[in-house]
Amino acid sequence: MRNTYLFTSESVSEGHPDKVSDQISDAIVDLFLAKDSEARVACETMTTTQLVVLAGEIRGKGIMDTDGNWAEGVAEEVEATVRQTVKDIGYEQKGFHWETLRFENNLHPQSAHIAQGVDAGDDKDEGAGDQGIMFGYASDETPDLMPATLDYSHKILERMATDRKSGKAPFLEPDAKSQVTLRYANERPVEATAIVVSTQHAPGYFFHKGEGDAVKYGELRDYVKGVIADILPAELLTENTVYHINPTGCFEIGGPDGDAGLTGRKIIVDTYGGASPHGGGAFSGKDPTKVDRSAAYVTRYLAKNIVAAGLARRCTIQLSYAIGVAEPLSIYVDLHGTGTVEESRLEAVIPELVKLTPKGIRTHLGLNKPIYLHTAAYGHFGRVAEGDLFPWERTDLVDQLKAALTA
Incomplete structure (x- = not known):
């Protein structure tokens, strides 16, 4: 390691x-x-x-x-x-x-x-809507049990959107990207080395030919740095941290007018920011009978409960399915050398606690509800909202996991 x-x-x-x-x-x-x-x-x-x-x-x-x-x-x-x-x-x-x-x-x-x-x-149970592999992941890097680099990247943009809509930052427009680089020591983030934020903005925040000195870039930069300071723990921001705020300059033309958009092109943003493998299937636009979505949710649920139970600091789970077949073809658990229990023991216990057929997953997590628009920006994981909009983020399996492993 x-x-x-x-x-x-x-x-x-x-x-x-x-x-x-x-x-x-x-x-x-x-x-x-x-x-x-x-x-x-x-x-x-x-x-x-x-x-x-x-x-x-x-x-x-x-x-x-x-x-x-x-x-x-x-x-x-x-x-x-x-x-x-x-x-x-x-x-x-x-x-x-x-x-x-x-x-x-x-x-x-x-x-x-x-x-x-x-x-x-x-066995008269609904089959999977397609073949494929799905991964779930959890890490104790943050209170949300998510990779810190992705967690902070999401929250920077979510704060900016809130400020834009409330009128606190009226110079912001909807399109934006963020990127956080952290230095790790002994698996723990210890310093932010680089932070990138590019945001669409109202006219007049950069030099334009013929506009003289009507420049407000400093206002935008100071605002973004203030958001970063609010989101990241203070100890991670040091004199070595490099900030790239709109590094290409003017960003007035954005959104679908600046670049075409397609469903399902941000699958790493949607999941774990590259800290975990990805099965390749997108989530958005699919009902929960599609295991691309529901099985990815249940693997996150299981991995998060394993970490929350103190059974590991990091956990990756993979499931695989065949179209028309209800039961998963395989279950794989990797605790990345951080576990207090054998992975094979968890692989045996998990199906006893949650039925991993498409219908079983939908029933256990209550997925047949109109809850999906809320997932489609700022990540499908590591979030909690009123109304149980992210049921796969619950940690209600902790006690059952501990009991099953000591039985």
């Missing part, structure tokens, strides 16, 4: 074009789950200058029939949901405006061949 090293994670804001797409896709998932808790949704979104396009497959009572006919009023609800989501993010710009953007809805019925695999799985 290395004694000293640097590690970096990045985050992107809710106004980043890919995150705009993720939020729209998950808003559609929530809309349909609110109508039918067993709805099947695979919604992809593409955003660009003044345009939002939806594509994908759906099925659900009161939504769309098998011939592709929308239930009365639902197509209009879909468009209204898209526009409201963009409005809530804050886009009222010439190049991307919630009210005037063009909208295309290309959603169609789910394939009958996929449906038969999900609905008629082994």
